[in-house]
Amino acid sequence: MSDTEENSSGIGTPAQLISIIVAAFVFPVTIVVLLAQLASGGISLDKDDPSLSAEAITKRLKPVGSLVLASASQQADAKLKKDVGQAVTELSDIATSDADKVKVVYTTSCAACHTSGAAGAPKLGDKNAWAPRIKSGNDTLYNSAINGKKAMPAKGGNVNLSDVDVKAVVDYMVSQAK
Ligand code: HEC
Known part of the structure; x- marks a missing residue:
């Protein structure tokens, strides 16, 4: 069984x-x-x-989140910074034409006060603010810009500027207020 x-x-x-x-x-x-x-x-x-x-x-x-990727993006960042730096240098080289140079000087040394009107600075293009000053004559304006006036330091605080450059910017500011 x-x-x-x-x-x-x-x-x-x-x-x-x-x-x-x-x-x-x-x-x-x-x-x-x-x-x-x-x-x-x-x-x-x-x-x-x-x-x-x-x-x-x-x-x-591929390994997840590899370090290769991180360093690649860092390299891209560095390259971008280099490229931008180069572009800025090239731009200021190109800006050798007088009109461009004046604008570069204005932007770097004068705009901080004269675009915002800070500390009572006459604003760029503000005809009413500039009219009485223009009446006082170019030499007075040159003198104020080169040597300073009240809240404005000499040459807008940028002592490296030449008198010629400062005068050119004053001419530019006056031309914008006419
Ligand atoms: C720190 C602020 C500041 C900066 C930077 C500055 N200014 Fe001025 N600027 C003033 C002020 C404030 C006045 C008005 C002064 C006053 O009459 O009381 C003035 C007035 C002037 C006047 C009229 C002067 C007059 O006799 O009426 C001229 C021209 C001028 N600025 C040119 C320049 C130029 C050019 C630069 C750049 C190189 C510059 N400023 C940078 C503050 C500034």
Whole structure:
């Protein structure tokens, strides 16, 4: 009787028992993995699939947040700063025409007060503020700009400016107020 029972269950030897245990474990796991792959669309054997392209694979294999990227963006930053610096230098080289130079000098040395009207400075282009000053004559205005007047320091505080440059800017300011 016991022989028949053993045969009907199919387990006769310890080796059979082990293979059935292994099969009972591997089989469902394989099914679950295959189903998961199918559901996530992970299985693709199509050679033209873009996700199987060399780039896509390299990208997937790349370390996350690599340092290479950080240093690349730093290099880009440095290059940008260099380029901007160069552009500024080139611009001031180009600004050798008198009209451009005057505007550069105005912007760097006078605009802080004369564009905002800070400390009671006559604003650029404000005819009413400039009219009485213009009446006092160019020499007076040159003298005030070169040597300073009340709240205005000599040469707007930029002692490196030549008298000629300061006078040119005064002419420019006067021309804007007419
Ligand atoms: C720190 C602020 C400041 C800066 C910078 C400055 N100014 Fe003035 N400027 C003034 C003030 C304030 C007045 C009015 C002075 C007053 O009459 O009370 C004035 C007045 C003037 C006047 C009229 C002077 C007069 O006799 O009526 C001229 C011209 C002038 N500035 C030119 C310049 C030029 C050119 C520069 C740049 C090189 C410059 N200023 C930079 C504050 C400034």
